[in-house]
Amino acid sequence: MKDESYKTFKNCQRATFLIEKRQYSRLSIREWFFLRYHLSSCALCTLFSKQTLVINTLIQKLVKSTEGEPSTLDNKSKESIQSRINEEISKR
Amino acid sequence: MEIKTASLDPHTWVETHGDYLFSFARARVKDAEYAKDLVQETFLSALSKVDGFQGKSSIRTWLTAILKNKIIDGYRKKSLVTVSNDLVNWENASTDFFGSDGKWTAEAKPVEFGVEDASALENKDIQRILKLCFDKLPDMWRMVFVMKHVDEEKSDIICKEMKITPSNFWVIIHRAKLSLRDCLQKNDLKS
Numbered sequence: 001m002k003d004e005s006y007k008t009f010k011n012c013q014r015a016t017f018l019i020e021k022r023q024y025s026r027l028s029i030r031e032w033f034f035l036r037y038h039l040s041s042c043a044l045c046t047l048f049s050k051q052t053l054v055i056n057t058l059i060q061k062l063v064k065s066t067e068g069e070p071s072t073l074d075n076k077s078k079e080s081i082q083s084r085i086n087e088e089i090s091k092r
Numbered sequence: 093m094e095i096k097t098a099s100l101d102p103h104t105w106v107e108t109h110g111d112y113l114f115s116f117a118r119a120r121v122k123d124a125e126y127a128k129d130l131v132q133e134t135f136l137s138a139l140s141k142v143d144g145f146q147g148k149s150s151i152r153t154w155l156t157a158i159l160k161n162k163i164i165d166g167y168r169k170k171s172l173v174t175v176s177n178d179l180v181n182w183e184n185a186s187t188d189f190f191g192s193d194g195k196w197t198a199e200a201k202p203v204e205f206g207v208e209d210a211s212a213l214e215n216k217d218i219q220r221i222l223k224l225c226f227d228k229l230p231d232m233w234r235m236v237f238v239m240k241h242v243d244e245e246k247s248d249i250i251c252k253e254m255k256i257t258p259s260n261f262w263v264i265i266h267r268a269k270l271s272l273r274d275c276l277q278k279n280d281l282k283s
Contacts, residue, residue: 011194017266047202052269054207056241058222063242066119073114081132082106088139
């Protein structure tokens with residue numbers, strides 16, 4: 001990563017890094033120029049740049065649906081936690 | 093103790109908020125038992141602070157914030173050492189995806205497999221595989237990933253809370269995405 005190849009316009013490792021970074025952060029002019037030039041000639045990274053956005057949405061959906069699953073905490077655990085709370089209340 | 097409102101009554105906390113908090117924790121930590129422990133700790137910690145609850149947010153929001161801090165604390169304790177090790181290993185393992193010239197390797201290069209557009213969101217197989225792949229990420233990466241892509245936290249706040257440097261943060265975001273995408277592609281093409 002630190003060697004000379006990282007600086008050449010052909011470097012897909014650097015390009016994918018910048019594709020991730022630009023979603024949340026402004027790229028420097030040098031980075032922006034690198035990425036634009038790279039994507040104009042690299043079909044693989046162009047494909048990656050499409051896929052990465054869809055994967056973000058898929059993950060959001062996955063996490064939110066996990067959060068929304070009903071009754072994932074079993075009754076036994078619930079009782080045990082509640083009785084632990086009650087025990088703590090009675091000490092006060 | 094004085095109980096201000098019905099929703100604040102700790103006797104009903106587990107019934108009212110237990111499932112929600114457990115699901116929240118499960119989306120962020122892999123181990124279900126550990127998630128249960130975190131939920132219990134959250135309630136006990138909330139109980140000791142309940143007199144200070146200002147009612148500025150809903151009780152659920154307040155409990156969720158406490159839980160989130162517990163999850164982050166847990167990661168920090170576990171991963172102060174492993175974060176840097178993870179990253180070092182990943183730097184070395186980057187040949188999994190890229191050759192020494194920085195180009196995609198033949199095994200890792202992206203191909204179209206159905207996540208190029210929004211139709212992927214309706215694809216149940218991809219969602220099932222994604223869950224498997226997501227569970228393979230190191231816990232620390234998973235948390236950073238969720239904080240950024242789902243909770244949409246600011247990067248500098250994530251760095252502060254997780255005690256990582258900005259450059260490690262971007263490396264984690266990059267690596268996590270590369271490995272998720274790779275895992276999805278490999279599993280999808282197999283099935």
